[in-house]
Amino acid sequence: MDTYDALLETITPKSGPTREILDPATGAVVGLAPVHTVDDLDRAVAGAVATQPAWAARGHAERIATLNRVADAIDAAAEPLAELLSREQGKPLNGPNARFEVGACTAWLRATAATPLEAEVIVDDGQTHAELHYRPIGVVGAIGPWNWPMMIAVWQIAPALRMGNAVVVKPSEYTPLSVLALVAVMNQELPAGLLSVVCGDREVGARLSSHPGIGKVMFTGSTATGKAIIKSSADTVKRLTLELGGNDAGIVLSDADPKAIAEGLFWGAFINTGQTCAALKRLYVHDDIYDAVCTELTAVAETMPMGVGMDEKNVLGPLQNKAQFDIVARLVDAAKDSGARVLLGGNPSLDQPGYFYPTTLIADIDNANPLVMEEQFGPALPIIRFTDLDDVIAQANGVDVGLGGSVWSPDLAKAREVAARLEAGTVWINGHGGVHPMIPFGGAKQSGYGLEFGVEGLKALGVPQVING
Numbered sequence: 001m002d003t004y005d006a007l008l009e010t011i012t013p014k015s016g017p018t019r020e021i022l023d024p025a026t027g028a029v030v031g032l033a034p035v036h037t038v039d040d041l042d043r044a045v046a047g048a049v050a051t052q053p054a055w056a057a058r059g060h061a062e063r064i065a066t067l068n069r070v071a072d073a074i075d076a077a078a079e080p081l082a083e084l085l086s087r088e089q090g091k092p093l094n095g096p097n098a099r100f101e102v103g104a105c106t107a108w109l110r111a112t113a114a115t116p117l118e119a120e121v122i123v124d125d126g127q128t129h130a131e132l133h134y135r136p137i138g139v140v141g142a143i144g145p146w147n148w149p150m151m152i153a154v155w156q157i158a159p160a161l162r163m164g165n166a167v168v169v170k171p172s173e174y175t176p177l178s179v180l181a182l183v184a185v186m187n188q189e190l191p192a193g194l195l196s197v198v199c200g201d202r203e204v205g206a207r208l209s210s211h212p213g214i215g216k217v218m219f220t221g222s223t224a225t226g227k228a229i230i231k232s233s234a235d236t237v238k239r240l241t242l243e244l245g246g247n248d249a250g251i252v253l254s255d256a257d258p259k260a261i262a263e264g265l266f267w268g269a270f271i272n273t274g275q276t277c278a279a280l281k282r283l284y285v286h287d288d289i290y291d292a293v294c295t296e297l298t299a300v301a302e303t304m305p306m307g308v309g310m311d312e313k314n315v316l317g318p319l320q321n322k323a324q325f326d327i328v329a330r331l332v333d334a335a336k337d338s339g340a341r342v343l344l345g346g347n348p349s350l351d352q353p354g355y356f357y358p359t360t361l362i363a364d365i366d367n368a369n370p371l372v373m374e375e376q377f378g379p380a381l382p383i384i385r386f387t388d389l390d391d392v393i394a395q396a397n398g399v400d401v402g403l404g405g406s407v408w409s410p411d412l413a414k415a416r417e418v419a420a421r422l423e424a425g426t427v428w429i430n431g432h433g434g435v436h437p438m439i440p441f442g443g444a445k446q447s448g449y450g451l452e453f454g455v456e457g458l459k460a461l462g463v464p465q466v467i468n469g
């Protein structure tokens with residue numbers, strides 16, 4: 001699997017129904033994905049159930065060594081994996097995109113392997129000796145989105161395997177090939193049946209989240225689907241980690257330096273062409289520096305090339321699918337119709353192939369505008385003017401999701417004070433969206449519940465057990 005053609009050949013179905021997967025930048029056929037059914041899912045779960053006890057019995061040390069070998073296998077296939085990811089998802093090879101995502105897969109695998117998880121002695125007073133341990137859950141179902149398909153799959157798979165579980169993955173129907181290829185590479189080092197992929201639509205997803213053989217669902221995707229999974233998992237009382245949608249606010253205080261922060265603001269909002277859960281989606285800027293921030297941000301945005309991912313010069317790509325293109329176009333049109341000022345973009349060319357929406361900055365927009373209140377999940381950033389700190393904090397908190405947020409100021413004490421008042425799972429200061437394998441990550445409000453990464457992330461893939469005596 002060390003060439004692109006060999007990797008693609010490995011995952012091309014040899015029998016059964018298939019579906020063409022198209023490159024969102026060109027419309028060209030990338031490859032064929034299998035069309036799996038609920039019966040295929042049942043077979044995958046049965047295989048996982050059969051394999052899991054022996055994997056759990058290996059113990060942490062052996063599983064850690066295996067995860068490190070899995071990371072080595074991904075490193076060896078990194079360039080073909082990045083190429084397939086670029087062609088299928090649309091994100092460029094270069095910049096914080098496809099190669100970066102494959103690199104994150106191995107970084108997370110190695111960090112997850114390296115994280116210690118000891119039994120905790122809770123009480124040891126001479127009369128009582130109580131310890132807290134974490135047992136494997138059994139089979140974990142992993143349902144993922146199309147924006148960072150490989151990295152998010154690893155976020156779900158790595159802690160599950162480390163804790164002694166088997167995993168059945170259901171990738172997004174938009175990006176199945178990336179996940180099939182990643183898992184094929186990982187499976188070079190894993191026992192057969194322990195980690196499998198079922199490529200189906202939401203019917204297969206719904207069966208997975210109600211399946212009696214599955215003990216936990218790790219879900220990353222939209223809030224609407226998260227709610228459906230809560231309902232369908234209720235009868236089997238599944239454990240859930242839900243990483244759902246966001247509408248992250250960034251607040252730029254009056255003492256920030258517009259030129260110094262412009263590039264950080266840009267990548268906070270436009271990483272993966274805006275198709276990122278914890279991207280900066282609403283930018284609130286103090287009136288004193290509003291115009292300067294608009295000017296500096298526009299200057300940075302104008303230098304960032306967008307185009308076909310395989311072209312090394314590009315750092316921004318297309319929207320991954322037509323439905324997402326239409327959401328972004330609708331929201332920008334609503335903003336323009338309201339009289340908001342277009343600083344950049346907002347004018348997609350409809351006579352080129354691919355779902356390209358130009359980098360768009362919209363100023364002087366009302367906080368109630370749909371481009372502010374809804375998750376755009378694309379390259380269009382509304383910039384809202386504020387004068388009063390209490391008012392802007394209320395506006396930042398005035399949505400029913402709370403994944404991330406950011407505060408921008410050289411005065412760290414002041415910035416931390418503001419951060420503590422934001423209703424979000426993570427608040428960054430002078431940055432936005434950076435994640436780290438040792439720092440817990442999860443949402444507040446309707447952005448979901450449960451934590452990923454670090455020791456908290458490992459604990460979430462185990463069943464706590466107290467041994468008392």
Ligand code: NAD
Nearest residue numbers: 145146171172202205206221222225228243244245246277
């Ligand atoms: P989506 O909810 O449409 O789909 C996600 C997955 O759920 C897909 O695999 C889909 O097939 C499956 N699915 C759909 N209906 C289902 C059902 N009833 N039961 C079980 N599975 C079902 O999300 P998407 O459009 O792929 O991703 C974009 C969304 O994901 C955005 O809202 C974004 O903010 C969010 N997201 C969140 C995070 C995070 O960490 N919080 C990360 C990435 C993306």
